[in-house]
Amino acid sequence: MDLTAAPTTDPTAIYRYRDGLYAVDLITAALVHFDFFTWLNANPSTLAQVCAHFDFHPRPADVMMTLLAANGLVTDQGGTFQCTTTAREHLTKSSTWNLSPYFASLHDRPIARDYVEVLRTGKPAGWSGDKAAFDWHKAMEQDDFARKFTAAMDCRGIYLSQALAKKLDLTGRSRVLDIGGGSGIYACSLVAHNAHLHGTVLEQSPVDKICARLIAERGCADRVDVATGNMFDGMTPGCDVHLFSNVLHDWDVPEVKALLARSHDAMPAGGLLVIHDAFINADKTGPLHVAEYSCLLMHSTQGKCYSTTEYAALMDEAGFTPGEYHDTAVARGFMTGVKR
Secondary structure, three states: OOOOOOOOOOOHHHHHHHHOOOHHHHHHHHHHHOOHHHHHHHOOEOHHHHHHHHOOOHHHHHHHHHHHHHOOOEEEEOOEEEEOHHHHHHOOOOOOOOOHHHHHHHOOOHHHHHHHHHHHHOOOOOHHHOOOOOOHHHHOOOHHHHHHHHHHHHHHHHHHHHHHHHHOOOOOOOEEEEEOOOOOHHHHHHHHHOOOOEEEEEEOOOHHHHHHHHHHHOOOOOOEEEEEOOHHHOOOOOOOEEEEEOOHHHOOHHHHHHHHHHHHHHOOOOOEEEEEEOOEOOOOOOOHHHHHHHHHHHHHOOOOOOEHHHHHHHHHHHOEEEEEEEEOOOOOEEEEEEEO
16 A cells, blocks of 8 residues: 555545534534524523533533534624524524524434433433444444444545645654554554654554554554553553544543643653644634534544644643644644643
């Protein structure tokens, strides 16, 4: 496999169908199950006040408000959310042009119903809305699910990992630890673009064995190895670059803090932290693609898409000096931090 090749066309529109699949259900839940816009129009509120009135958990409520802001339906005025003219005219019951009845037939969509529960509890629903399924984190401990999910992330990673590798400067670095690296595609791509670099992928069972096989199939086994372990228990020592690629967005703030602390403890002074993900912008008004993707993550994992300011604050608290955000491809990008 040539991990330095790139496609000739841009797949962003195709990604967006999958990434934004659940956004319509969150809008439906807000509009049909909670009549949210009618209430907000009469009661401009902070996020905490929204949560208190509807008994929402802060994590999913934040994702919902970001989605509404990205769609131009609410604005944040000094921490207080209010309806825009568009929302007031088309999504409140007192308006002549109210479209709520047009959405009423979507009331019983399974994912929309899931959101009613997720908004109130903060707990993820079953993967893909399957009530009998484990949430994503438990499902990944099952061999069949782990294989299918790893394959799905691998086909995405072949493209996204190269976009990262071409923009990330690893001059003078020696070994990258790909934390929760799944198939190992990111570690393999980084070493393919950096002849001096070696890599280790930290993964738990059963993904570790899947990862080792795929690394060998790519012809990278001489420069990328696999360490078996749970990332919450500690990080493999001896690596001066730590990569969290599409990992932190699966976890809530306490878990993100714990992982960054583990990374800081295992990394030498001056080590480089790299967070590769889909980032919400600083004022949480978009990008729309990422706000939509965050809905899927909020539904099925314990996380969401974090903003650049949230990640910078989390890195700083963990002992890293945060750097700037850089775009890569398909509404993804990266931020770096240097261990103080």
